[in-house]
Amino acid sequence: MARLCEEFTLCGLPSGGALGGVESAGPDRVIVTHEDRTVTVYKVSDQKPLGSWTVKQTQKISCPAVYNSHTGEYVVVHDHKVLRIWKDEDVNLEKTFKATVTADIYQIHTLPDTEPLVLFERGSVRQLDVLLSAPQQEIGSVLSKDEVIRWSDTLLEAGSPVVLLVTEKDGMFHLYVHKLNLNIWHKFKLDSGEENGCPLCFVLSFKQEGIVLMCLYSSGCIYKMPLSLNRNSAEILPQSLLLKLPSCKDSLDRAAILVLDETHIAVLGAPYSQHCTVKDCLSIWNTRFQTLQAWKEFPEGSCGQLWCYCEKLFVPHGKVLTVIPFTCETSSLATVLGKLKQPDAAVKAISTVVNWNTLLHGELAAEPEQTPYTPAEPEPRRNLRSRRSQVLSPQSQPVSLDQVLAEIQTGTKEEIDEQLKLLLRNLQKPNIQLIIAQIATILVSRYKTQVKFYPQKVLVNILKTRMLSYSLCPDLMAVAMDEADYSLLQLCLQLFPDIPEAVTCACLKLFLSANDSDLEKITVDLGSVASYVKFNRSSLRAEKKMEIVENGCSPLLLEEDSCDGKETHGPSQFDVKLTCPVSLKRAALLNEVLLSSYSEAFLLPHLKDLSVPQVVLFLQYVQYLYAKHCETVNIKLPGKRIPTVSQVLDWLSLLLDAHFMVLVMATEARELITHLHKFIRSQVKFYSQLSKIEGSLQNLRRLKPQTSDGLYSIEVIKIF
Template sequence: MAALYEGYTLCGLVPLPNLANSGIQGIETERDGDHVIVTDSFRSITLYKVSDQKPLGSWTVKQDNSLSCPAVYNTQTKEYVAVTDNKVIRIWKEEDILIDKTFKATVLSDIWRIHCVAGGDPVVLFKSGAFRLLDSLLAAPRQTLEEVLDSDETLRWSTSIVAENQQFVIFTTEQKGDNFLYLQKLKPNTLQKYRLERESSGLAPLSFSVACRDQLIHILYLYPNGHVYQSVISAWGPRSEDGSQNSLPLPRNLLLALNVGKDQLNAASALLLDDAHVAIIGVPHPSVGAGKDFLCIWNTNFQTLQAGKEMAGKIFGQLWCFSNKLFIPHGKTLSVIPYECSKSSLASALGKLKQSRTEESRPLLSVPSWSNILHEENIQTSRTLEPRKLRSTRRSQLSPILTVEQVLELVKTASIEEVQKKVEELFSRTETQDLNQSVGQLASGLVSRCLADAAFYPSTTLAQLVNTQSLCHSVCPELVQLALEKKDYFLCQLCLQFFPDIPEYVTCICLKAFTSMQDNDAAKVNLEPDSVSFMETLIAREHGLVGSQNGFNDSSTSENHLVVTMTELGEEKTATPSEQSCPVGLKKAVLLNEILQTAYSDDLLLPHLKDLSSQHVILFLRYLHFLYLKYNQDTFPHSHGYRSPSVEQIMDWVCLLLDAHFTVLVMTSEAKGLLLNLHTYIRSQVKLFSELGKVEGSLQELQQMKIKQDVGQYSIEVIELF
């Protein structure tokens, strides 16, 4: 699940008079992700420390000069590099005050951009499409350059990345309505040209974003019609033998088709955050519509909107990302918005992945003392607001703490006792919020070891991971079936309670396992106390029905009442509705209750229900029959506070089982009496809801009636409901 947190202002902006430009040419990282260089559209370059929200240095060129592209920081020489007037390269250090008195070199051709990426060499890209390493260019600034692009071909966007120990310069061009992408490898010097597929009406991409994963270069681009495409190129792709003249088609995949309304986008941008999440600015929010500017994070695997934040003021279609922070110019402000993207799964995409705590609910660990501030003493942490958990574990901080990666390595070979001990230490010394991203890795590692080694099964540790509520079925799909194989029904119960995305076929596998389980074996299982307490209370209640509840009346004079004696159907024992006992044991009933409360889709569940045998279906129907009778007793505590299924869930499952096995049940003699009784209860429910519908209609009519103003001193009104 992705999240956008509370943002803050880094600096103010001076937009151009026509409001078409934010006044910022670009933002680049400096020594680390907490330091950025902001280059404006005029003459200034400013270094900011993001966490302090303050400038550390600023440099301005003369009034008759202008900055041609964003300044960069050379991590190898600890120097800043900028270009003025398209052809003058300027280099200076942080302690330099006046940029005009520092080193400069003039080249013969116009410069497009200077790129400096971590792990690579600074590269100068010219508007002709040629490139030079900065050091080699400074050694001979007046050298002539080749013409890579055609005379009518224009550069639109560029970047530089390091992939598989190779540095690449990637840039796009436009020529007569066609768009091209160039992949320039530096060592060895090879160039490949790709042709982008034409979009409808000859639209050109608004923005590009690049990321490298697993020897593949992923290019993301957004069009004005809201279409977001991705193209993938191998880092060891084919080499063009005749240079840029031979272009290869660039296949693309439609990731998102965003609704932009009647108007096309003109100031929007899309940025890759990870392999499943994309940040988009300037596209209407799907639930708000046009007229509002939003920053949104989309999950491209499941086509879902994960987070959205309205941005005040005009959006300029600019978006940068460094160290899990998004930098967005809007209105007259440059804002920094932290974000978080968890591992992509179906539960997180649907917003159903339960988190133990949110970012906002974290305790404030450091509270400054006003006395210390006034006396300029060292600020100390307030002990009164320190969490009890941290105080209790402070003594143990002196011992070495294993990281999640070390625990994962330990899982592969260590004993059950050692794994349990180290995981408990990890949970006791680390905030649960910080472990949310690692719970899935730990669970997957433990399950893989269990599947490979039959003697290894740390049930306590697995239950602890599930109890964090940071795990779901799609993250660790083998966990539930492993628990069933090991007959660890307590772990099965926890998974059914906390996993919001259990597939319907897994639910049916659990149902079959629970109904097949012997009551003697089930009695030995330790289950969740609240669910057991509910069934103990239910079974201990007096038998018999009094009055009418939920539409069922036990009166022998009722037209809907039907008493079926099993002797009439070939059975020796007579069983009336008021005399029926629970057909399964206590612990088995608790597990069946978890099945009733599991989320499902009718269309997906029905085919798997048909795989159940008639014996399993009849047993489950008898248990549902028993629950329904108990729920309709006057003595039933409707607000008991325990985890328990609702009447609606009971009736839904009755209908599902009858739909899936009606023919088989009709042909089975032992099910005839049960079916007749169930028919009575379902019919009573239908009548109840019918009567409730009449009451609802009458109440609506009363609400719409006009109130008479002149009633007088005495008045009698008769309102006929039926």
């Protein structure tokens, strides 16, 4: 996912708003070259100029200034042939180094740990130090007559500089690749096509598959062209469509694109949606999933210029140069379709907090105004006479903490349970949460040394106090998983707000691998599962027997994959009424996992540990849950502790993202994946139709202003 952060203004601009260029000058520094006669160095974080230099009034800067990191010098070209070189301590630009060359300069490019490269307008390239050693040397011509450079960039291949430039002549575009050290030229033809219009801007991208040249055409299509620097010149450079921007019927006047990372690009000068009327927009797109991530409009207009340094976008618009920081996270299906935060209803809270002051300094440091622990069922009020006359039985006598701790070490499970009840009934100390954690830790430690000792009932009573969390006793859930105590694990998932994702996935794996016969013997809180899980409904869809399977793909399922029929909102696209694939008790346990809080960055690696049968079973249950959600008008199932439709879709996305390749190859998952694919296609088509209806209603609203027809009226709208 990508996000645009709060913007700030770096400097003001003249009325035109265009710049000669913005180049990096080291960490947190940029060089801003104005189109008139000025070069200014800014510290971005402070938004302050560090220095400014201006050429004479009769002179004009012809290409952006750059910074030579080798020598700590700035280089600029004015009047196409005059080079100026200076440092930060130089005040007057006229007193700095000056060199005049014999040919017009198009651009100066910089590369890390490499001397700056000077590109001339006729295509020749020289290193700056070589050029300065003999400024009057003859500069040859590489391009043909009337062929002009439209774009250029540089890169390093095995430490050697390579210059790339795109030229235009009579509406034809060519790409030149020049390996400087070997003095080798490659020339490729760009296939623009009449339907694409003319190329507007280019950008280089370095991906895992190699070097890719991206081009934005006037039609709004962005094409990618893989480059192989070792092959010979080809007649036409192959290209494939990367992204189609919406509502680009008319040619774009000014546009720019930048590559932010392997899956995100920034586009300036094109609308971000078909409903956007402002063309001067900055948008970030995910090219892997073809989704819009963030956008910002510039109603005052932009000049189609865009730069990016140190995760900051520099956009001149109106009369200012704006800096917009951005963030890009690793792209995955879960982050695009799912949600990183769970609904508030699924977030659990502990009733009290630990008094660390008491823990470190003893009871004397406890604050007197703290509320003491009160039992769940408070003792009814009695008058003073009845209290004095009451005779306390031995079982109701209060017990001390030391007595309970001593009993835990050697007593039986029944004795420990009785002593714990007495302690909780009479305990009035403010650090009750620490005492509960200490008791639970001792019980777990005793279990590790005495395997036959498992005080299940005592641990359940401790959990029901709601004074325990996972961090206070981390080994409790591990012990419950060793004993396959499903009821205790369910209680932990309900009450603990801080369960790590690894433990959540371990519980999920245990719930999916449990035998139905074992689940029938245990006691599980079913909650409201029985309100939507029904086993007496037979499936209306006959099971299809795949007799012919070619290359792991069923022709029958592919023929079914059509979305041209009637559109509906629910899962009726499957033409099937699903039956629950799991039992009631397993469904209740799986619901606790679906309701648990998580961070997908930590959850995804652990989800990959699930086996294929477990993933298929879990996907079938999640699909069944979504089908039941869609049967209701409110998209919400009755009862408590039922996953919401958003949680169901989040987990569906997480499972597909973690096991996508495995599910595609697994035979037992073929039918399930086919149904999910068919359903997603139909949903996309369904919501696209809704968008068309929404647009039609908006047009009707604009054509016919709102009028008051009295207290009651009926109006019929016909949409043709």
